[in-house]
Amino acid sequence: MSNAFIDKLNAHVALSRDDVALLEAECANARDVPARHDLIREGDPSGPLFVILEGWACRYQILSEGARQITAFLMPGDCCDMHLGASHIMDHNIATLTDARVASIPRERFGHLIATRPILTQALWWAQLVDEGVLRAWIVSMGRRSSVERVAHLMCELYIRARNIGLNTGDELELPLTQIVLSDALGLTYVHVNRVLRRLRLEGAMRLRGGVLVINDIVKLAELAGFDEQYLQRKLKRAA
Amino acid sequence: MSNAFIDKLNAHVALSRDDVALLEAECANARDVPARHDLIREGDPSGPLFVILEGWACRYQILSEGARQITAFLMPGDCCDMHLGASHIMDHNIATLTDARVASIPRERFGHLIATRPILTQALWWAQLVDEGVLRAWIVSMGRRSSVERVAHLMCELYIRARNIGLNTGDELELPLTQIVLSDALGLTYVHVNRVLRRLRLEGAMRLRGGVLVINDIVKLAELAGFDEQYLQRKLKRAA
């Protein structure tokens, strides 16, 4: 049984057998969580660290007027809220988007790992920096890219991230995101996301239908997005 | 001579005398950097870790069409790019906004600190998480807040962050950000930022003039911003 979390860390930093065994032990308690289920709610004290082993999830915040903003998509291998030390009050929610398999590591165990396993710490720190890079890319998109560029850029990001963990089959990818979810991530309305997707389809760049993303022309898509290969390779493809 | 970096970490995690001494030694090489000077450029291999001791800086990215997006403001105590392990290619720039005093810690030294000082690691990890929280808040702003809310929210964030490190004098704060810089951070045009600032001034919430921010009515400003006190306390006011 492969472990997406370990695979992801291992792809960047060569973990020792001991480190791998420790992580496997921590993930042994993984449980199944249905779709659309909150793992963490805003206002809760921070509990254990969650690791997504299968399925998709997202971070989001709800504003007073009811608007929702998704701030991250989580896929297998990603983990949430690596808090250390004293408990915090969560300032956002995390919910599954699909049925998922989720492991939870108690905070004390996590603190112990950080204090005693330098290589593992390095791997986790790297994962944290990658996530931060993605957040910055989102800010750039929302601040300075048009709706078409923004949608195309997100599709590039998700496609490459998914490909890096072997979720794709050729140019196809199971992408279980409704247009409503996409619009909440992109800061657009779902009506407009729909129109943008139509344009991308008509231009022959990509198609998203029935939860399946088909990349027809990755070069054209990346051009439309103003997608930076550099950022890709460094952040997401590195396997040395 | 106080050290903003140590003060900031110490405010959250009680550092030992040894830890403080180590950090002081690392910061001994601090140098003065003029305003509008790049500390790090996109495409560079990651060098040392920079710590801002005095002055302001920002992270930013330039898009192909020349548009600029600022992804973070850095003030005294903040540090940039805590990379561990192998060198990375930077995917963004960091530049001073004012004359600044900057210390640099070689990456190997940093890695050594992380591997040997658990409490210090915990403090640095916390700082990293705080920065991530700010990034998420920016995404929420850009995605779902109007221009007035967005400007007000940023002013709240900067005012509270500055107050936490004692940069304010009562309701006043030296804020060396031109309207052009603000617009590049907010994803707006400087023309529109100007109009929004006028509205905030006329409504009696705040005034920004000649590099000085005056908060006339913090309650009204926070209301206009939809500013979350919780987020404040957790991320920015915590002093225990």
Next chain:
DNA sequence: CGCGTTTTTGAAGCCCCTCAAGTGTAGTGG
């Protein structure tokens, strides 16, 4: 089939952008 959710399409409107010009405000040098 029947129901809820998602997707699609149309029409009208507003928020913010673009373009343009004019007004400070420092700093520099004659």
Next chain:
DNA sequence: CCACTACACTTGAGGGGCTTCAAAAACGCG
């Protein structure tokens, strides 16, 4: 002391991209 320059700030008019409102079509699932 004033001309000159550079830069930031301010204001106006018009346009466009995305939103809002509305409703129909398609899909998935008991």
